[in-house]
Amino acid sequence: MELSRLAKGLGGSVIREMFNEALKMEDTISFTVGEPDFTTPRPIIEEACRCWEAGMTHYTPNSGVGELRRAIAEYHQEDLKPDPDSEVMISCGATEAVQMALFTLVDPGDEVILITPAWPNYFGQIAMCGAVIREVPAREENGFIPDPKELRAAITHKTKAVILNSPSNPTGAVIDRDTCQAIAELLAEKGIYVIADEIYSRLVYGEEAYTSITSFPGMMEQTVYISGFSKMFAMTGWRLGYAIAGAEIIKNMTKLHENGASCLPEPSQLAAAYGLRRCLPEIGNMRESYKRRRDLICSLIDETPGLSIKKPEGAFYAFVNAKELCERKGLDSRGLCMDLLRKTGVVTVPGSGFGSCGEGFIRMSYATSDEAIVRGFERIRAYVEGK
Ligand code: PMP
Numbered sequence: 397m398e399l400s401r402l403a404k405g406l407g408g409s410v411i412r413e414m415f416n417e418a419l420k421m422e423d424t425i426s427f428t429v430g431e432p433d434f435t436t437p438r439p440i441i442e443e444a445c446r447c448w449e450a451g452m453t454h455y456t457p458n459s460g461v462g463e464l465r466r467a468i469a470e471y472h473q474e475d476l477k478p479d480p481d482s483e484v485m486i487s488c489g490a491t492e493a494v495q496m497a498l499f500t501l502v503d504p505g506d507e508v509i510l511i512t513p514a515w516p517n518y519f520g521q522i523a524m525c526g527a528v529i530r531e532v533p534a535r536e537e538n539g540f541i542p543d544p545k546e547l548r549a550a551i552t553h554k555t556k557a558v559i560l561n562s563p564s565n566p567t568g569a570v571i572d573r574d575t576c577q578a579i580a581e582l583l584a585e586k587g588i589y590v591i592a593d594e595i596y597s598r599l600v601y602g603e604e605a606y607t608s609i610t611s612f613p614g615m616m617e618q619t620v621y622i623s624g625f626s627k628m629f630a631m632t633g634w635r636l637g638y639a640i641a642g643a644e645i646i647k648n649m650t651k652l653h654e655n656g657a658s659c660l661p662e663p664s665q666l667a668a669a670y671g672l673r674r675c676l677p678e679i680g681n682m683r684e685s686y687k688r689r690r691d692l693i694c695s696l697i698d699e700t701p702g703l704s705i706k707k708p709e710g711a712f713y714a715f716v717n718a719k720e721l722c723e724r725k726g727l728d729s730r731g732l733c734m735d736l737l738r739k740t741g742v743v744t745v746p747g748s749g750f751g752s753c754g755e756g757f758i759r760m761s762y763a764t765s766d767e768a769i770v771r772g773f774e775r776i777r778a779y780v781e782g783k
Contacts, residue, residue, distance in 0.1 A: 406523060409516040410730075410749025417737060424741040425772040427760035430565055430713065432630035434685075437678045440629060443670040447663035456662050458654040459646070460486025460638070467669035468638055476610055476621060482643035485650050486665060488657040490595045490624035490637035495521045496649040496656075497591045497620040497639060498557070502527045506556040511542045512751025513715065515565045515593075519751075522559075530555070533753040536706055536717060540569035544578040551582075557589040560609055563596040566750050566759040567715040568690075568708020570600055573607040580612035590619045595637070596711040598628050598679050601687045606710075617642060620649075627711075628679055629671045634664045686712050689762040689769060696773040702780055712763040715747065719756035721780060729755055740775040 411428055418424045435441075459465065462480065469480035478484050487493035494517070502508060504526030510518055512531045522529050532550045534540040547558070560579070562571040571579070583590055592609050600606045610616050624637030639649060690707075693714050697705040702721030705714055722732050729746040736742050747757030762769060 402524065406520050409520075411516060411745050413749075414733060414737070414743055414745050417734070418741075418743040421737070421741055424737070424743050425768050425775065426743040427762070427764065427772060428743045428745055430627075430711075430761050430763065431632040432627065432682065432712075432763050433765060434630040434682055436629060436631050436634070437671065437675045439675055440631070440667045440671040444663040444667035447666050452662040452666070454662065456659045456665065458659050459650045460484070460660065461662055461665045461669075464638075464665040464669040467672040468640070471672045472640065475608065476616060476640050478640045479643070483640055483646055485639045485646050485653065486660055487624075487637045487639060487653060488660060489626060489635045490593065490622050491517060492653065492657055493620075493622045493624070493637045493639040493649075494518070494559070494591060494593060495524065496652045497622065497641075497645075498522060498525045498527070499652050500645055500648045501589045501591070501620070502556050505554070507552060507554040509547065509550050509555060509558040509588075510751070511547075511558075511560065511564075513540070513564075513566050513747060513754040513757070514559070514751055515561060516749055518559055518561075527556070528554070531751055531753070533751075534564070534567065534569060535753070536757075539706055540564065540567035540715065541571055541575055542579070544575060544582055547579060548582055551586055551588065555586070555588055557591055558583060559591045559593060561593040561595075562609075563600060563708075563710025564713075565596065565711055566713045566745075566747070566754070567706075568711045568713050570602065570604075570606065570709040571609075572604065576607045576609055577612060580609055580615050583618065584612075584614055587618070590615070591622065592619050593622045595623050595627055597623065599683055599686055599712060600710040601683070601690060602709045620645060625668050625671065629668070629675065630682065631668065631671075634668070636660060636664055636668050686763065689764075689766060690714070692766055693760065693762045693769050693773075696769065700773065700777055700780055703776075712761055714760045714762055715754075716744075716758050716760060717756065718747075718758050722756055729758055733758055736776070736779055740779050742772050742775050742779075 747754030
């Protein structure tokens, strides 16, 4: 008997592929998975333990426990000002929120615009809706910021939504205020939904204040805002994300979520609420560490022949231009990452896994220790110099 075309047609993420390849080896130094190396702040863990001990082991409301929805609404009281009862939904990571948003907004055959290089899961998620991906390249020469003119040119009568991820995984680019405004005006004019994945919005290192697409007049009505606790509080394994949108969208996303993940554990939700209310200073400390590591990795890249970098302004990824090195070694970016792994044990991700315009680049996550970054570059240096 045949399995479904959907299941058979879906590819796995290149990030996981590299991760799995590395598991076969010893003494590797990994720059692959986009997850903080920090453990979740201690008070959040203690709050979850207290809840488990108190017997909170039951099903919870589909849209999430009220305490967490209220904590999220308070956290967003200066910007999005959502109604915690009707405009917030808790999801199984931001991953599920993006999927539910797409299922809610998009029909099979509709087009979804993706600014690429982009997080690989978006490709699979759009495919799961039976929708068609239209890639708009964010070019290195423009600091990986999308050009609103190219966005306009990609819009057709079938375009239903745009996924906007700032700060970006994999490039670390943060969309500046003017570009954000131009994109907002364009999408308002065309009546196109935005899925604004702002999961890295607390991890911004530049001088300029962060601009969210939701801050422009009327935009919130056509936006599903997505964020989560994975990156903000180093809670990747807890699987907690959230969506904020108009009540009708949230109602429909919740129906879909009910039929998929159903609901999330009460202890993790209450612990996340506790984190939002009491642990925000810890985020500042983590951000300072990432900023220091970003500066470290960028200077090491600059010192390495054949590699260069457009300094990322946010998230914790370096999208390294390795075109010269690829050419020298006669390899594409996938071949380069594999060769680097097999010869040095350094694990990176080929840029081609983030969209066709990522070819010639490699992504390195610097959410790892300073020491690992330095040791990794000693090996990369030796590889580049042919030692
Ligand atoms: N969006 C982006 C851009 C990401 O990089 C990631 C995680 N790598 C996610 C969403 C998903 O995060 P979560 O752990 O909350 O599912």
